[in-house]
Amino acid sequence: MSRAKRNTNRPARPDIHAVARLARVSIATVSRTINHVATVDPRLAQRVWKAIDTLGYSPNTQARALVSGRSHLLGLIISEITNPFFPELIQGFEDAAVENGYEILISSTNYDPQRMELCIQRMLERKVDGVAVMTFGIEGPLLERLAQRDIPLVFVDVAPKGPLFSTIEVDYYHGIREAVQHLAVLGHRRIGFISGPLHLHSARERQSAFLRAMGEAGLKLTPAWLLEGTHTLEGGIAMMQRLLDSGEAPTAIMTSNDMTAIGVLHSLHKAGARVPDDFSVIGFDDVTIAQFTLPPLTSVQMSRLELARCAVLALRDRLEPQPVSYVPRYKVQTRLTVRQSAGLPATRPFRRANG
Amino acid sequence: MSRAKRNTNRPARPDIHAVARLARVSIATVSRTINHVATVDPRLAQRVWKAIDTLGYSPNTQARALVSGRSHLLGLIISEITNPFFPELIQGFEDAAVENGYEILISSTNYDPQRMELCIQRMLERKVDGVAVMTFGIEGPLLERLAQRDIPLVFVDVAPKGPLFSTIEVDYYHGIREAVQHLAVLGHRRIGFISGPLHLHSARERQSAFLRAMGEAGLKLTPAWLLEGTHTLEGGIAMMQRLLDSGEAPTAIMTSNDMTAIGVLHSLHKAGARVPDDFSVIGFDDVTIAQFTLPPLTSVQMSRLELARCAVLALRDRLEPQPVSYVPRYKVQTRLTVRQSAGLPATRPFRRANG
DNA sequence: GTTTGCTGCGCAAACGTTTCCCATATGCTG
DNA sequence: CAGCATATGGGAAACGTTTGCGCAGCAAAC
Numbered sequence: 221m222s223r224a225k226r227n228t229n230r231p232a233r234p235d236i237h238a239v240a241r242l243a244r245v246s247i248a249t250v251s252r253t254i255n256h257v258a259t260v261d262p263r264l265a266q267r268v269w270k271a272i273d274t275l276g277y278s279p280n281t282q283a284r285a286l287v288s289g290r291s292h293l294l295g296l297i298i299s300e301i302t303n304p305f306f307p308e309l310i311q312g313f314e315d316a317a318v319e320n321g322y323e324i325l326i327s328s329t330n331y332d333p334q335r336m337e338l339c340i341q342r343m344l345e346r347k348v349d350g351v352a353v354m355t356f357g358i359e360g361p362l363l364e365r366l367a368q369r370d371i372p373l374v375f376v377d378v379a380p381k382g383p384l385f386s387t388i389e390v391d392y393y394h395g396i397r398e399a400v401q402h403l404a405v406l407g408h409r410r411i412g413f414i415s416g417p418l419h420l421h422s423a424r425e426r427q428s429a430f431l432r433a434m435g436e437a438g439l440k441l442t443p444a445w446l447l448e449g450t451h452t453l454e455g456g457i458a459m460m461q462r463l464l465d466s467g468e469a470p471t472a473i474m475t476s477n478d479m480t481a482i483g484v485l486h487s488l489h490k491a492g493a494r495v496p497d498d499f500s501v502i503g504f505d506d507v508t509i510a511q512f513t514l515p516p517l518t519s520v521q522m523s524r525l526e527l528a529r530c531a532v533l534a535l536r537d538r539l540e541p542q543p544v545s546y547v548p549r550y551k552v553q554t555r556l557t558v559r560q561s562a563g564l565p566a567t568r569p570f571r572r573a574n575g
Numbered sequence: 576m577s578r579a580k581r582n583t584n585r586p587a588r589p590d591i592h593a594v595a596r597l598a599r600v601s602i603a604t605v606s607r608t609i610n611h612v613a614t615v616d617p618r619l620a621q622r623v624w625k626a627i628d629t630l631g632y633s634p635n636t637q638a639r640a641l642v643s644g645r646s647h648l649l650g651l652i653i654s655e656i657t658n659p660f661f662p663e664l665i666q667g668f669e670d671a672a673v674e675n676g677y678e679i680l681i682s683s684t685n686y687d688p689q690r691m692e693l694c695i696q697r698m699l700e701r702k703v704d705g706v707a708v709m710t711f712g713i714e715g716p717l718l719e720r721l722a723q724r725d726i727p728l729v730f731v732d733v734a735p736k737g738p739l740f741s742t743i744e745v746d747y748y749h750g751i752r753e754a755v756q757h758l759a760v761l762g763h764r765r766i767g768f769i770s771g772p773l774h775l776h777s778a779r780e781r782q783s784a785f786l787r788a789m790g791e792a793g794l795k796l797t798p799a800w801l802l803e804g805t806h807t808l809e810g811g812i813a814m815m816q817r818l819l820d821s822g823e824a825p826t827a828i829m830t831s832n833d834m835t836a837i838g839v840l841h842s843l844h845k846a847g848a849r850v851p852d853d854f855s856v857i858g859f860d861d862v863t864i865a866q867f868t869l870p871p872l873t874s875v876q877m878s879r880l881e882l883a884r885c886a887v888l889a890l891r892d893r894l895e896p897q898p899v900s901y902v903p904r905y906k907v908q909t910r911l912t913v914r915q916s917a918g919l920p921a922t923r924p925f926r927r928a929n930g
Numbered sequence: 931g932t933t934t935g936c937t938g939c940g941c942a943a944a945c946g947t948t949t950c951c952c953a954t955a956t957g958c959t960g
Numbered sequence: 961c962a963g964c965a966t967a968t969g970g971g972a973a974a975c976g977t978t979t980g981c982g983c984a985g986c987a988a989a990c
Contacts (some may be wrong), residue, residue, distance in 0.1 A: 235946060235947090236946065236947065237946085247946090247947080248948085251947070251949080252948090252949090279946080280946050281947095282947090283945070283946035283947040284946080284947055285947090286945090286946080286947070287946085287948045288948060288949090
């Protein structure tokens, strides 16, 4: 009486044997049917599927993983989930993963390399099939150690060598060029740029894309208007302050990410300047909250959904043999999203309201 | 040559047998040592731990889960990850889970009850040990069906009956009372409230907390100033518009969540009103972006970290036998976070700038 | 010196799959 | 019609753990 099984009042979750019994086949056939092995007789397969349906059977993932060595679990490592950049990325990653029959494990590093190692550790213990490292600031030595693990990894921007690694390239230039052109068409000639921390690969890429776009538009950059920010609100506030304090300010400011742009908005608000009447501002990333700022922020969009989809794809390509004809190329575009923070240049230079 | 094992150049991940061999004990003893079974001789245990250390062994989670029936996986179901309310919740949940030796599986329902069922389905297939349902709008019939599953569940606000269910209560009143008092002290007598969709339990709770707090502060509510919003930016914009259009508007507006409050800010900005000079605004939730609005939003904070911690605790209490003396009580507080969107009431009624 | 009781270790049976290998049935060729 | 190649299903061995059960070994009691 004490042991289970006796309790037939609550039907136990059926296992593969129950299905086999009902379909009058062996468990091997059931397994083959489920895994769509081609050699199984269609009539038997139909019997099996019917049995599966009537019993409401679903295979035990643990057992499956144990014997096959494939967990169908994908790891996703991000910097910081409260950074508005990442939720959309996660969303896309989840969708794409589930679409491909995978489940995901998320971890955030909070920009701490040590925590990153712990994350990878935990994921390896859970036997993930592959990991997407979507934190943008990844350092050399850590990358080296990651290379030891014999597990597929995918990165953004950085391209470590190794047969198990993939890289997703971002075409920063396309969208940034659109933004510069947009400002140029509106009549701006004096454009400033607040970059991210330049030790980050992605920040350098964005800045050089900006410089190139300026050149192509025939605009000359004033060196004093090229400042290094921190990809944070505070950095944006501080750098805009500096621009205002210097005698001559640009009429338009582009930034390396949206948080910086929001900082710029704050700085300008405090100084009594109006956007876009006195200054035009264009951000980068087009995070969700860019729609909610005052005024709604014009920003260069980098599609997180696309990025996530690429990441899942890259991992899948490593995990499931693809036809030789298939030559993957993981690249995501950037595009300008026009809202209301950029307009015609002010006809007369802004004078700070005396306070 | 073809099969693995031969490749001793890359050391295979050691299993429990390797540890047993090195420590000169049986695998049973290794297992017992790892699981801190009391009956194992300390000297043997030490040998085992040493062997584990030198080999860098970590047990295979799949095999463990298969035989023990416990996956040490916790499910977390949320409404929508791009809603700024949830990332912090996830962060807290992850931290608390890892702290207790669990890993987490996240899914978002996008407010679709059908998708919610799929989420639960997927999680059951992964054999999660318990699920936290942190979506605020959960409906009756769905709840019924959830009750069928014999797996611990934890909810917010709603309290389904069942031996496997837990509920986390939120003390909405505390923080909302603080907000009303704050306004009252500043001198506001005319306070409006934009609620959430009233079919949501949590929205009703917040509204009634507001009404009670108004009563206790000796303030009379003008019925026309009690409006039903949608917990979205658009709802906030529309309802604030209505308040402005009606002849007489309140001097302060409280809302049922921060998105609504941000909508109010937009509406006021468009009408040319200044915050807090012309109107005071107080939100609810204190999401991260409340710090970034113009002006930074005063808001009633409900700690997502605390909420998440409670959820993990509630699940753990169901999963691991607790001493009888332990009587759990899952309750989270709310508190006012003062920023800059509430100030003294305007001395003269706001007149919309003619446009 | 024999019995009893207890402690703590090892043996081996699960857990629910996948997959290798072999047996059988079937079709085809000569 | 015999013989062989080929398709297809079943038996059973893995996968790496946990855990029930039995059995040594030892101390205490008679």
